[in-house]
Amino acid sequence: MTTAPAAPPLLELHDIVKRFGGVLALDDVSLSLARGEVLGLVGDNGAGKSTLIKVVAGAHQPDGGTVSFDGAAVRFGSPRAAKDAGIETVYQDLALVDTLDAAGNIFLGRELVRFGAGPLKVLNKRRMQAAARELLGRLALELPSSGTEVGMLSGGQRQSVAISRALYTRPKLVVLDEPTSALAVTEARKVLELPRTLAAQGVAVIIISHTLQDVLDVTDRIVVLRKGRKVADVATAETSLEELVTFIVGSERAKGAGYA
Amino acid sequence: MREPAAIAPPPTRRDWRQLILDYGIYLILMLFVVAMALLSPNFLRTTNLLNIVTQASTVAVIAVGATMVILLAEIDLSVGSVAALTGAVTAGVIKAGAGASSAGFGWLVLAVVTGLAIGTALGALNGALTVWGGIPSFIVTLGMLSVGRGLTLLYTGGRPIFDLGAGFATLAYGRLGPVPVPVLILIALYALAALFLHTTQLGRYIYAAGSNRRAVALAGVNVRRLKVGVFALAGTLAGMGGVLLTSRLDSAQPTAASGWELDVIAAVVLGGTSLYGGRGAVVKTLVGAIILQLISNGLNLLNVQAYWQQITKGGVILVALLLERSIRRVRGGSEM
Numbered sequence: 001m002t003t004a005p006a007a008p009p010l011l012e013l014h015d016i017v018k019r020f021g022g023v024l025a026l027d028d029v030s031l032s033l034a035r036g037e038v039l040g041l042v043g044d045n046g047a048g049k050s051t052l053i054k055v056v057a058g059a060h061q062p063d064g065g066t067v068s069f070d071g072a073a074v075r076f077g078s079p080r081a082a083k084d085a086g087i088e089t090v091y092q093d094l095a096l097v098d099t100l101d102a103a104g105n106i107f108l109g110r111e112l113v114r115f116g117a118g119p120l121k122v123l124n125k126r127r128m129q130a131a132a133r134e135l136l137g138r139l140a141l142e143l144p145s146s147g148t149e150v151g152m153l154s155g156g157q158r159q160s161v162a163i164s165r166a167l168y169t170r171p172k173l174v175v176l177d178e179p180t181s182a183l184a185v186t187e188a189r190k191v192l193e194l195p196r197t198l199a200a201q202g203v204a205v206i207i208i209s210h211t212l213q214d215v216l217d218v219t220d221r222i223v224v225l226r227k228g229r230k231v232a233d234v235a236t237a238e239t240s241l242e243e244l245v246t247f248i249v250g251s252e253r254a255k256g257a258g259y260a
Numbered sequence: 261m262r263e264p265a266a267i268a269p270p271p272t273r274r275d276w277r278q279l280i281l282d283y284g285i286y287l288i289l290m291l292f293v294v295a296m297a298l299l300s301p302n303f304l305r306t307t308n309l310l311n312i313v314t315q316a317s318t319v320a321v322i323a324v325g326a327t328m329v330i331l332l333a334e335i336d337l338s339v340g341s342v343a344a345l346t347g348a349v350t351a352g353v354i355k356a357g358a359g360a361s362s363a364g365f366g367w368l369v370l371a372v373v374t375g376l377a378i379g380t381a382l383g384a385l386n387g388a389l390t391v392w393g394g395i396p397s398f399i400v401t402l403g404m405l406s407v408g409r410g411l412t413l414l415y416t417g418g419r420p421i422f423d424l425g426a427g428f429a430t431l432a433y434g435r436l437g438p439v440p441v442p443v444l445i446l447i448a449l450y451a452l453a454a455l456f457l458h459t460t461q462l463g464r465y466i467y468a469a470g471s472n473r474r475a476v477a478l479a480g481v482n483v484r485r486l487k488v489g490v491f492a493l494a495g496t497l498a499g500m501g502g503v504l505l506t507s508r509l510d511s512a513q514p515t516a517a518s519g520w521e522l523d524v525i526a527a528v529v530l531g532g533t534s535l536y537g538g539r540g541a542v543v544k545t546l547v548g549a550i551i552l553q554l555i556s557n558g559l560n561l562l563n564v565q566a567y568w569q570q571i572t573k574g575g576v577i578l579v580a581l582l583l584e585r586s587i588r589r590v591r592g593g594s595e596m
Binding site: 080095096121 | 464
C-alpha cells in the first residue's frame with residue numbers, strides 16, 4: 001500500500017514527553033503515520049511502547065509535545081475522546097469484561113438503545129446480538145456462540161471479540177497491542193492478516209509486537225523505541241531482523257542478545 | 261466468508277455447577293418451607309407467609325442497594341447506622357411538626373424525604389471517599405458505620421423518639437386488601453431494581469464494572485461517577501429500611517438496626533451475588549432475605565437460644581461464600 005507523498009499524515013506526534021514521577025517514560029518522541037499505512041512499534045520491555053500507544057489512545061495525557069490527528073491538533077482527555085476521533089485500540093489483555101457475552105463486549109460503552117434517555121436507556125439486546133454476529137462473521141475468525149460469557153472463550157475467540165469491537169465504528173486508526181501473544185500459531189496467522197486487510201481499506205494500523213518476524217511480515221515501516229527515545233524509523237523493506245535487534249538493544253549489546 | 265469457522269462447544273461438564281449457582285437458592289427456599297411446614301401446622305397459612313415477608317422487608321429493602329454495591333465489587337458496612345440515622349431524623353421531623361396532634365400527610369412526606377435525603381448524602385459520601393479518596397470501601401463504610409451511629413446517638417440524645425402517630429404507622433401496618441404495605445413496597449422495589457439491572461444501559465455497566473473496571477473505563481464509561489451514584493442509591497435504600505423499621509416500632513431507637521450490615525450482606529451472598537463483583541441477580545437477594553427470616557423464625561419455633569441465631573447468620577455467609585468459591589474455581593479463568 002503506497003501513499004502519495006503529498007498527502008498529509010493521519011497521525012502526527014511531535015516531541016511527545018511523558019513522565020511518571022521521576023521516570024521519563026517518553027523522551028521527545030515524534031512520528032507520523034499515513035492513511036493505510038501499517039506501522040510496527042518495537043522495543044524492549046519498558047522502552048515506552050505501551051505508554052506511547054496510551055497517549056495515542058487517550059488513556060495517558062502527554063506532559064509535553066503535540067498530537068495532531070486527521071489534520072487537526074488534538075488533545076485527547078480520555079479514551080472516549082480518542083474513540084470519537086476515530087482511534088480504536090485492542091489492548092494486549094484485550095480489556096474484555098469476562099462476565100458479558102460477545103455482543104455485550106463489542107457494544108460496551110456504545111450500546112444500542114431501544115428507548116429512554118439520560119440514566120435510563122433500555123438496551124436493544126436483540127439488535128446487538130444480530131450486529132455482533134455479523135461483525136464476528138466478517139472477521140472470519142473463530143465465532144463464539146452468542147450468549148456465552150467471553151470468560152469461557154478460547155484465546156482466538158476472545159481476540160475476535162476485541163477486534164470486532166475495535167472495527168465496529170469504522171475507525172481511521174487501529175492500534176493492536178501484542179495481538180498474537182495469547183494465540184496459538186494458526187490463530188496468530190489469521191490475526192496477522194488483519195493489518196493488511198485494514199490497510200487496503202485505507203485504515204492506518206499501529207502494531208506492537210515482540211515477535212519481530214511478525215512485524216517484518218506485515219508492516220510498511222518500523223519504529224524502534226529504547227528507553228523512551230525513538231532510535232530508529234525505517235522502511236520495513238530496507239531493514240532486517242539483525243538490524244532491528246541492534247536498534248532494540250543498542251549496538252554495543254547487539255551481538256549474542258538472542259532476539260528473534 | 262460468512263460461515264463461522266467454528267462454533268464454541270456448548271458447556272457440558274460445568275452444567276450441574278451452573279445449575280446449582282442459578283437455581284440452588286430456590287431449592288434451599290423450598291427445603292426450608294417444607295421443613296417449617298412440618299414444624300408448624302400454621303406455617304403455610306397465607307397470613308403467616310405474608311407475615312414472614314413483612315418481617316423480612318426491612319432487611320430486604322436495604323439489600324436491594326447492597327446487591328448493586330456488591331455487584332460493583334464494593335461493600336457497604338454502614339447500612340445499619342445509616343438506617344438508624346434516617347429513622348431518627350424522620351421521627352424527629354415528624355415530632356417537630358406534630359405539635360400535640362398527629363402529623364398531617366404532607367408533613368409526613370416531608371419527614372420521610374428529609375430522612376432519605378440524609379441517607380442518600382451519607383451514601384454519596386461513602387462513594388466519594390471510596391472513588392476519589394482512593395480508600396477501599398470496606399474501610400470507608402466501616403468508618404461511616406461508626407460515624408452514622410454516633411450522629412444518631414447525638415441527634416436523639418441517646419433516647420428513643422416515640423409516639424409518631426397513626427398516619428406514620430400506616431407505612432408498616434397498612435394493608436391493601438390482604439397484602440401489607442411493606443410487602444407492596446418490597447415487590448415494587450425488587451421489580452424496579454430487576455428491570456433497571458437487566459434491561460438498562462446503566463444496569464449493564466454496574467455488572468460490567470464489577471467484573472472488569474478498567475475495561476469499562478477504557479470503553480468510555482465514567483466508572484467513578486457510576487460508583488458514587490450506586491453508593492448514594494444504597495444510602496437511600498438503607499434509609500428506606502430505616503423509615504420502615506421506625507414505622508414498625510412506632511419509635512426511632514438510637515441503637516436500631518445495629519449489626520444489620522451482616523443480615524443484609526448475608527441476604528445478598530445467600531442470593532448468589534458474588535462478592536467479587538459482576539455476577540448475581542437482585543431477585544435472588546429477596547429470596548436470600550426470606551430464607552434468613554425463615555431460619556430466624558425456625559430457630560424461634562425450636563426454642564433455640566437467641567445467641568445461636570447470630571452464629572447461624574455468620575455461618576450462613578461463610579458457607580455460601582465457600583460454596584460459591586469452590587464452584588467458581590473449578591470453572592476457572594473467569595475470576596479476576
